[in-house]
Amino acid sequence: MDWTNIDTVLLDMDGTLLDLHFDTYFWLEHLPVRYAELHSIDHDEAQKWLHERIMQEQGTLNWYCLDYWSKELNVDIKALKREISERIAFRPHVHDFLEHLKEQGIRRVIVTNAHRDSLSLKLEQTGLDTLVDRIICSHDYQIPKEQQAFWHRLQGDEPFDPARTLLVDDSLSVLESAREYGIAYLLSIIQPDSQQPEREITDFNAIGHFNELIKK
Numbered sequence: 001m002d003w004t005n006i007d008t009v010l011l012d013m014d015g016t017l018l019d020l021h022f023d024t025y026f027w028l029e030h031l032p033v034r035y036a037e038l039h040s041i042d043h044d045e046a047q048k049w050l051h052e053r054i055m056q057e058q059g060t061l062n063w064y065c066l067d068y069w070s071k072e073l074n075v076d077i078k079a080l081k082r083e084i085s086e087r088i089a090f091r092p093h094v095h096d097f098l099e100h101l102k103e104q105g106i107r108r109v110i111v112t113n114a115h116r117d118s119l120s121l122k123l124e125q126t127g128l129d130t131l132v133d134r135i136i137c138s139h140d141y142q143i144p145k146e147q148q149a150f151w152h153r154l155q156g157d158e159p160f161d162p163a164r165t166l167l168v169d170d171s172l173s174v175l176e177s178a179r180e181y182g183i184a185y186l187l188s189i190i191q192p193d194s195q196q197p198e199r200e201i202t203d204f205n206a207i208g209h210f211n212e213l214i215k216k
Contacts, residue, residue: 015170015192
């Protein structure tokens with residue numbers, strides 16, 4: 001990476017800076033167990049129904065919205081997430097990478113689809129907000145990153161030159177949206193969840209860990 005060509009790095013949070021395993025574990029394992037307990041239903045039945053119901057919202061803002069799921073499922077999603085908050089963890093070499101960008105004078109902005117309640121829990125556990133220049137939630141715009149309107153709103157709120165900007169994101173649909181908008185440098189993550197197999201990514205450049213970008 002030739003950092004002299006880049007003024008701004010836009011960074012996803014979950015699956016990019018933080019291990020996606022926390023979120024995977026919560027939605028696929030912890031929530032079904034607690035949902036079944038709270039509603040006195042069979043665990044396997046709860047797991048199957050929750051998976052089908054959640055997938056119906058994929059690609060929308062509801063997919064990420066804790067308020068929406070708390071209301072839909074009649075449970076306190078934030079409280080249930082806090083029950084396993086010790087699982088929130090950085091991906092490898094994140095601190096070194098963010099410090100490297102700071103030394104290069106490059107602006108570091110987190111752009112996340114995470115709900116503000118989820119974000120606050122993760123900042124509480126990690127102090128991630130002290131390592132970047134700004135954090136922007138798509139919920140503040142009421143538009144997910146998958147949509148072109150998000151990038152237009154971001155441009156007005158956090159001016160950046162698309163030709164001199166790098167976006168790092170584990171979501172291929174988000175990267176496709178950013179490419180359509182004109183962001184020049186796009187990078188994906190091969191293994192967002194440390195407990196899941198590596199992905200084969202062909203449409204975008206991708207890295208395993210951030211130390212690959214700061215090798216001397």
